[in-house]
Amino acid sequence: MKKYYQLSAALALSLFVLGGCAKNEDVDASITNIAVSNPDFQTLEDAALRGDVAVLLGNKNPNDAQGNYTVFAPTNGAFARLGLNTAQDLTALQQPFLRNTLLYHVFSGSLPGSGLTAGTSSPSALGPQRRIIRRADGTMYVNGSKILATDVRAANGLIHPIDKVLLATGADVLNSALALQSAKVFVKPELTFLVEAVIYANLTGALTGSPGSAPLTVFAPTDQAFKDLGVLLGVPLNQPSDIRKLPVATVTKVLLNHVVGGAQGGKFTSELPNGTTVASAGGDPVAFGAFINGVLTVKGAGNGTAVANMVIPDVQCTNGVVHVIDRVLLP
Template identity: 80%
Template sequence: MKKYFPIKAGLLALGLFAATGCAKNKEVEPSITNIAVTNPDFQELEDAAIRGDVAVLLGNKNPNDPQGNYTVFAPTNAAFSRLGLNTAQDLAVLQQSFLQNTLYYHVYSGSLPGSALTSGSTSNSALGVTRRIIRRTDGTLYVNGSQIVGTDVKAANGLIHPIDKVLLATKADVLNSALALQSGSVFVKPELTFLVEAVVYCNLQDALKATPGSAPLTVFAPTDQAFKDLGVLLGVPLNQPSDIRKLPVATVTAVLLNHVVGGTQGGKFTPELPENTSVASAGGAPVALGAFKSGVITVKGSGNTVPANMVIPDVQCTNGVVHVIDRVLLPL
């Protein structure tokens, strides 16, 4: 694991250290916010914390913990870059409320040391949604689909565990998570609009809702561009969501069910999916999974010549996990 060393310099980052609290020439252990400010590996996390209005929170003691501690799974700059977020300006593509909730999902109230991150264990988050720890056979450790690349960076108000992907959760089931993207509640620009239109057209809303006793799902969700590319392949222009209705409902239904996996492979994050094998989709056709590389897996339908890539993997929903992909999976 890469070592992340906090800079103990007594800096007045974001004005979170009061001058009266620091003895002259005395080294001061920085807060979680200060570490983000002073460590270049966390520049984008600093920008996100400021825009998401959590910088002050993580710069102070936790009032809900006897020791005043938080534990933060901290995405590095490279983690944000995987989502195309490389500068403070890039964060403007996300709704501020969603960004704040995303940051809360990285925070645990109290101390959660590296020794407690055991395979299969879970922990609550400030968002109220749990995360789980996964250890692969090669020994690498993950929280959901994000690799833990360092542990136990000490701060004055807790601990930091650097991770290589941003953790994502919606506090909604798969259907309502898609609706949130479609309505622009996540990205400022609506996304998954074709997928939502197709689900409504085929009357499959109930299949993606969370119901009492329902098993978790793994859902591969094609982007809008993926559907537009499918239209070019089929020779049926799909320029807007309503154009999906040019296709036979039975055909669209079969295609949609090819993107849903349940049973023993339902609710799986990328490190848990069985690489280099096939899994059965809800429609009965197999979906081929490629090798696990750089935290993602390619996905291919029987009717595809080229596999789909995960563009936004590991989105935690209340009834499963969604992986946004760049190609529609065809069953035949």
């Protein structure tokens, strides 16, 4: 952990120096060129090429009077948190999803560090808004991603390096899960057991929401999490349809234990109340661990000492935020 923060601090310092020098000389490098020349953005460079946005960010913005973009730029470490370390790893993502993900990091125009104030939101080139959050210790986040530095200048805008990839689906929680289940996000389907369980328990309506409904925080167990649950219960869950071996009342109760609404609905990791317990939609408690390295562990009352880790945190949906976890939360 200490090494991680040392690296983050070193990166932030180097980028502040780069930005500071740029103030006293003409800036010729585009956002794309800076990504190419800085080894801390190697995976971002690879992603921009595969996602077909490298040319876009290498030129002036035709929709801004000054020709500028502002990019929240994930470092190599940010991509590594998702298991994306090389250009080959990026092929695990469908190209349209990767492109949309990159556009979610882009703002049309100049958004300087001085404008990143707590409680404000800004639209992205993809469409969905991103929230600026300040934690009690003064650290700043965009959604659940820590802002490592600000105002790295480029010929066509600004770069703000961040420690996690920003994710948004442009769909509600249910349809976001369906996109994963039908391999529209990863080339390999995911959340297939969860989708089957939601349909079996007749909870599809609860996860689609309605205009004006309160946002949700949803913890979504991976397929492997459900398979592990089957081992624990002594009921083999080898394929999604095996969920129907369990009583529907049991499945419903378990699923509701993964949904949090009210004051804690629609929360990113940077906003969740670490070290506390909150009530789930089913009424049973869900406990959050400490906020470490930008994530929290989660535990249901029936999990004993076993906690769930966030595999893919902070996925913004139109009716809330989803955190993909590696363990089923038992009531």
